[in-house]
Amino acid sequence: MAEEKKLSEQESLELISAMIQKVKNSYHDTGIGSLLWGTVVFIASFVSFLRFRYGFNIGFDIWLIVMGAIIPQVYLSIKENKSSNAKRYDDDAIDAVWLVFGLTIFGLSFYQSTVGDTTTKIIQEEGWVMMKHYINEVKPDEQLRPFALSPYSLYILVYAFPTLVTGMVKKFKPMIIGAIVTYVLFMISCFVESQYDFLLGGIAALLCWFIPGVILRKKYLGQKKANV
Amino acid sequence: MFKELDPILHSQLRLAVMSLLIGVKEADFTFIREKTNATAGNLSVQLQKLKDAGYIDVVKQFKDNYPQTTCKITPEGILAFEAYVKALQEYLKV
Structure with missing residues (x-):
């Protein structure tokens, strides 16, 4: 891009629009985090449902896999932070929301x-x-x-909160829809036996994180391919 | 009567840089260079001009033993950019 080229007013406006669009397109969540959490929470919830429904024991607490997922998440966050060369205004806010979500889950x-x-x-x-x-x-x-009483209902309620905030801030419809459906699942969970709460929680994990994660990943790989 | 367009901003590369920085909290030199397709030397000169005008902050530091230059638009820069866009709109009667 030449420095001294003088622009007409129309060209200036077009340049501003083009650059703003470039910033918008440069943002790409890899989707790995969403896929990771969607998968582990779904597995833990679904196995818990099966365990309560059919009364078997797998020999360890399945929710330990959720704790274990913190390690790859920390690695992913550090890696993404290192490779990121621009910080958006909403990044800090979104990070804070998910940190508070983690603390809330720990609190629960x-x-x-x-x-x-x-x-x-x-x-x-x-x-x-x-x-x-x-x-x-x-x-x-x-x-x-x-x-x-029926504590997993509260977890389902909490799953919806950061997902809806992220979806609204990032204007990402799959997360907005996932979060809204999760609020409905929370209400349903208040009327069914506790064992079904786990099934509903598993569905919530798929809707809030796994499916949006698949969509994000597809977008990310598409953008990466286009940039090659 | 039309307002005169800010000469600091009414230049292709400087306007491109400001248009990028208005949309992010901060950006690395490499990000700006990649998006503007400018040469490193040319970009450095224009960033310095924007810095001298008080429109951007430039922080040079080391990240993982590599030099890193981070740019951030200042409140003065935001005001100047907004005034520039407003003046453009008046010209074009958008």
Whole structure:
């Protein structure tokens, strides 16, 4: 591009439009992160559903694969950060939203794992216990450990939030649609047995991350091919 | 009466650089060079002119042992760009 070429007003306007368009086209999410999380959350949710539905044990907590996915995600983030040569205004905001999402998921897991024991202790100090009473008295009453009711519904609700924000900020329809359907899945999960929450959560993972990830990946590879 | 177009911006490469930087928070020298198809020498000169005018900030640092030049539009640069586009629109009655 020659420096000193003087432009007509029309040419100037066209140049501005062309450059703004180039910036828009230069942004390409590789889709790997979405594919990774969509896959692991779907597998963990679906295996949990099958485990509750058919009562089998796989010998380890399937949700550990979700924890394990943090390692490749950190590697991918560092790699993408290194290869990125332009930073958009919304990058920091989107990163913050997903960081808060991660903290929220951690908070929910923490709540789920501690609230039962803590409540048991508190109510025992108050001098009462929770009991399970069968209406038709087929079984004797038994003491019940307090627990969070249908907790996976809350996870489904939380899955929708960062996905909708990302979809709206990036104007990426597949994520917007995925998030909206996930809100519907959350509502459905409030009316069904807990085991089906996992099935709905698996569908949410596919809609929020896996399918948008496939679309992003396809776009990214297409752009990469075009730039060669 | 038409406003005079800003001579700093009314030049092909400098306008291209500003149009790129208006859409991003910051960009590397390589990104700008790639998008404008300019030569490194020419681009360096024009970036310096924009910097001297106070329209962009240029930060030179090392990233993984390689020199890296990062450019960012300043608030003055944004105002100048907006005024330039407004003046263009008046000319063209867009």
